[in-house]
Amino acid sequence: MRTKLTIAILILFTATNYAQTDSAIFKKIYNEALTNGKSYSNLNYLCKKIGGRLAGSPQAQQAVDWAFKAMKEAGADTVYLQECMVPHWVRGGKEVGKVISTGGKGIKEVPICALGNSVGTPADGITAQVIEVFGIEELEKLGKEKIQGKIVFFNKPMDPTNIETFRSYGGAVMQRWAGASEAVKFGAVAVVVRSVTMAQDDNPHTGSMGYKDSLNKIPACAISTNAANWLSTYLKTNKELKFYLKMSCKFLPEEKSYNVIGEIYGSEKKDEIITVGGHLDAWDNGEGAHDDGAGIVQSIEVLRIYKALGLKPKRTIRAVAFMNEENGLRGGKKYAEMAVLKKEKHTAAIESDAGGFSPRGFSNDMKPEQRKKLLTWAPLFLPYGVYDFDNDGGGADIGPLHDALGTPVFELMPDSQRYFDFHHTAIDTFEAVNKRELELGGAALSALIWMISEYGL
Amino acid sequence: MRTKLTIAILILFTATNYAQTDSAIFKKIYNEALTNGKSYSNLNYLCKKIGGRLAGSPQAQQAVDWAFKAMKEAGADTVYLQECMVPHWVRGGKEVGKVISTGGKGIKEVPICALGNSVGTPADGITAQVIEVFGIEELEKLGKEKIQGKIVFFNKPMDPTNIETFRSYGGAVMQRWAGASEAVKFGAVAVVVRSVTMAQDDNPHTGSMGYKDSLNKIPACAISTNAANWLSTYLKTNKELKFYLKMSCKFLPEEKSYNVIGEIYGSEKKDEIITVGGHLDAWDNGEGAHDDGAGIVQSIEVLRIYKALGLKPKRTIRAVAFMNEENGLRGGKKYAEMAVLKKEKHTAAIESDAGGFSPRGFSNDMKPEQRKKLLTWAPLFLPYGVYDFDNDGGGADIGPLHDALGTPVFELMPDSQRYFDFHHTAIDTFEAVNKRELELGGAALSALIWMISEYGL
Secondary structure (H helix, E strand, O other), rough: HHHHHHHHHHHHHHHOOOOOHHHHHHHHHHHHHHHOHHHHHHHHHHHHHOOOOOOOOOOHHHHHHHHHHHHHHHHOOEEEEEEEEEEEEEEOOOOOEEOOEEEHHOEEOOEEEOOOOOOOOOOOOOOHHHEEEEEOOHHHHHHHHOOOOOOOOEEEOOOOOOOOOHHHHHHHHHHHHHHHHHHHHOOOOOOOOOOOOOOOOOOOOEEOOOOOOOOOOOOOEEOHHHHHHHHHHHHHHOOOEEEEEEEEEEEEEEEEEEEEEEEEOOOOOEEEEEEEEEOOOOOOOOOOHHHHHHHHHHHHHEEEEEEEEOOOOEEEEEEEEEEOOOOOOOOHHHHHHHHHOOOOEEEEEEEEEOOOEEEEEEEEEEOOHHHHHHHOOOHHHHHHHHOOOOOOOOOOOOOHHHHHHHOOOEEEEOOOOOHHHHHOOOOOOOOOOOOOHHHHHHHHHHHHHHHHHHHHH | OOOHHHHHHHHHHHHOOOOOHHHHHHHHHHHHHHHHHHHHHHHHHHHHHHOEEEOOHHHHHHHHHHHHHHHHHHHHHHHEEEEEEEEEEOOOOOOEEEEEEEOOOOEEOEEEEEEOOOOOOOOOOOEEEEEOOOHHHHHHHHHHHHOOOOEEEEOOOOHHHHHHOOOOOOOOOOHHHHHHHHHHHHOEEEEEOOOOOOOOOOOOOOOOOOOOOOOOOOOOEEEEEEHHHHHHHHHHHHOEEEEEEEOOOOOEEEEEEEEEEEEEEOOOEEEEEEEEEOOOEEEOOOHHHHHHHHHHHHHHHHHHHHHHOOOOOOOEEEEEEOOOOOOOOOHHHHHHHHHHHHOEEEEEEEEEOOOOOOEEEEEHHHOHHHHHHHOOOOHHHHHHHHOOOOOOOOOOHHHHHHHHOOOEEEEEOOOOOOOOHHHOOOOOOHHOOOOHHHHHHHHHHHHHHHHHHHHHO
């Protein structure tokens, strides 16, 4: 709250600094996005004609080809590919999860899915007793004696009391990411992790996990929240329950893939770059509409809006469709590596990877004096419902650039209430995205880029 | 924007006026709503067990009985009914709309529905040539010569460039409300009105219309936006197209109905009332989830939250489920009439009738000095994403109270981007409402009521 009051103060003292022309350009940008917007039809294509597109998959390559074409059609002055090697994890056949009652009489199948990067089970699956914990920190208390040979069921829920749901995600995701390696230390044979969502339903949520190289790799899956609640209750009266898990996921050899980059050349400072991007890869179990088809089509829309309105940015706008954010970040890393190698000047980088919902602000990470300048622009955004400029960091794909060059970074922050209902599931589909909410995101990005391009940071 | 800057200024100068305790109570209210909220399950019941509930219908009576019970269960100190007579309009059998090509060779059925309060057609329908206009103002230009004996097709779309979609609604709804009486002046035999939505789909949107008593009453229906676009295009090359319309809607005799009222008595100023409400009636063609089941369950949730937390409001909180907002406003009028008759003191009235979406603010209408006080509270709301306190008026049901007693009024303003996708259609169902977004609305209402109750206006 203190930060938001600071913003209010800065709005007050600088409200009249910026020209009528900027305000008029904002209006033009929003009108164009809401009247002639192409982001929604682009998203339709990406979701319905290509769908899930995990790095290394044929669909990811289709998405690369499509993004190249879409940036051309948006009017980019140049479009090119930036090569990077990516991991190629495949889910294999449909996973099977079953809860088996004491003595093996009752068997109930439950909705699960492999976590990304997990090893599979042996071909005939794994069966072991289940032990429930509510977070990694509980493993130590139980110790090897209680965990050895069992399947650990991580059941820590997301905290519903945060207004920003990403905060609650941060508080619950560690058991998904690190649960397997932590549990194996105590002799666990597999882990079943509560889906990281506040929704109560039957959709398991995938997402990446990682192993510690020094430890054995055990299979890791997500279970739907409905099934997690049921299992937890059932365990209270049936402590000997077993879980059967079968997954055939695995890594194939790495593949060559690409970031797709489209530029509008700056009219005055062509060598100063403003990056705007999202990630092109998406989990294989859905259509990757909010995560992150939205960010991709909004970034392409920025190019289209500038060209359609004949706006001449002083600095170069570079839309980037990053590859492999979900399970490796190779695209983001490659982008930073090349920026360093080519000694590029990066004025700012903006990511859209929090869903195609109604924008509320831009979180950011930059030097205090840059931030001070940013906050003077806030009044221009207020009529568009964009009021939140908290310094909560930028996005994952532009993190390596920020780390390497100190580039000021932003992330578009849409309303976060619905995001984790869809995140990494089969229901993250085109139908879950509202046209106007999506379009407002592309407009907000375009407007912020206008200010950065005109005035720098 | 100027208003929003004024807010920023007031936030600055008064940010430290309010106590830590108010901030702590806000947090408790939000935690309770997001952790133990009952609004979502209540909405499920209202939508799925009762459904559409237009005034005068058996379902409206079921809703009255249910609301009475739900307010009791929420812990209200008293619950009672306030009788009012309501119109009883029924849709009758499914409407039929067909476009008939020149010579009658091609016939295409199109999705239509009767507008609320419309007369029906003769039993065998009406067939007449169609003439398209883009608003009432075009009728005069065409004149009797071109309109006489025809069906007028009002096809003015909503303006997509407003950020607040309610503004665009205001700009397009007049052809729905007054189109029939305006067109009949020029000899029209019926009107077909483009659905008031920015969505492009096959759902016709109903909504009320009204006749001028001195003029003939002609049937009025809504047509889906997809069909309206198709018809408009088809008319360009086939100017002689006819439209066939059959509707069996009509008014039955007025019925006795009720506002449902639940109160928590004020601990210090019991006779000073803060009203919070929505409307219990909903169009017959959907479940009335956003319009206005959301407002109903949020108002009941205010009572529950206060009781669950043991909060003792100084002033009396009165939750009101108003009857007949959609096609008569009899409940709102009766409420104001009784307030005057009983010489009640009304400190403020708050309405929630803009959908169960993520809250962004409270529009309001009050005296400048009251508003000045209100704006000093803004910093408390900012951490909850509630930042917009523009003076854009209160809601329909509390309008008569405002007019009669000058009561300060508020309307909860959720994000408006999706509202008109669902408004008055078959898809305004429980599934269209997000649990957390709904809960945040009940929390925001409770928080605002806390401040009014503690400090007055």
